[in-house]
Amino acid sequence: MENLKHDIKTVLITREQIAKRVREMGQQITKDYAGKEIVLVGILKGAMPFLCDLMREIDLPVILDTMVVSSYGDATTSSGLVKIKKDLDSDIRGRHVIVVEDIIDTGITMAALTPILEKRGAASVELAIFLDKRERREKEVNVKYIGYEIPDKFIVGYGCDYAQKYRNLPEICELDNKVFAQAK
Ligand SMILES: O=P(O)(O)OC[C@H]1O[C@H](OP(=O)(O)OP(=O)(O)O)[C@H](O)[C@@H]1O
Numbered sequence: 001m002e003n004l005k006h007d008i009k010t011v012l013i014t015r016e017q018i019a020k021r022v023r024e025m026g027q028q029i030t031k032d033y034a035g036k037e038i039v040l041v042g043i044l045k046g047a048m049p050f051l052c053d054l055m056r057e058i059d060l061p062v063i064l065d066t067m068v069v070s071s072y073g074d075a076t077t078s079s080g081l082v083k084i085k086k087d088l089d090s091d092i093r094g095r096h097v098i099v100v101e102d103i104i105d106t107g108i109t110m111a112a113l114t115p116i117l118e119k120r121g122a123a124s125v126e127l128a129i130f131l132d133k134r135e136r137r138e139k140e141v142n143v144k145y146i147g148y149e150i151p152d153k154f155i156v157g158y159g160c161d162y163a164q165k166y167r168n169l170p171e172i173c174e175l176d177n178k179v180f181a182q183a184k
């Protein structure tokens with residue numbers, strides 16, 4: 001078994017760039033939510049590294065919760081569907097919710113989840129997403145906090161996986177083609 005770095009073609013975003021951007025996002029959230037309590041909802045598994053880093057950059061009371069969701073259905077119909085595999089532990093009625101995600105791609109997952117949380121009576125629901133593949137968007141979603149916009153390339157690291165691996169890479173990377181060739 002080789003070290004992970006042997007599977008990487010390019011580092012697109014370094015750990016220093018990630019740390020700097022996450023700090024800026026946390027500072028912005030701290031300003032925007034001054035005097036309020038936030039419920040941070042991490043969407044597992046991809047959000048884990050970003051959630052852990054972001055919450056420590058927010059200088060306000062934070063309640064931490066998680067969900068596991070998967071989107072399905074036909075993106076060409078009017079509403080995408082989301083299956084909740086693990087729901088929140090907390091009641092979000094009257095609370096300020098920030099959904100934390102590693103990446104937004106078609107937007108189907110977030111377009112389906114946001115109204116579900118709003119219907120539960122949250123005072124507000126906003127999104128903090130580290131990577132935005134905007135050119136792939138099929139559903140319009142309002143993302144308040146974005147780490148980086150990235151091109152339409154398959155990336156791994158900082159929570160993003162390929163076949164459940166590489167989530168623990170501390171950088172955002174492109175994999176070497178040999179990894180895909182070996183998987184065939
Ligand atoms: O914008 P969309 O096209 O809906 O895609 C984005 C979703 O895909 C990824 O999750 P995935 O289902 O791969 O689960 P994971 O977090 O366990 O990796 C990501 O974490 C988002 O939840």
Ligand SMILES: Nc1nc2[nH]cnc2c(=O)[nH]1
Binds near residue numbers: 161
């Ligand atoms: N791991 C990973 N998941 C994604 N989901 C949507 N785009 C991507 C990507 O580039 N990498």
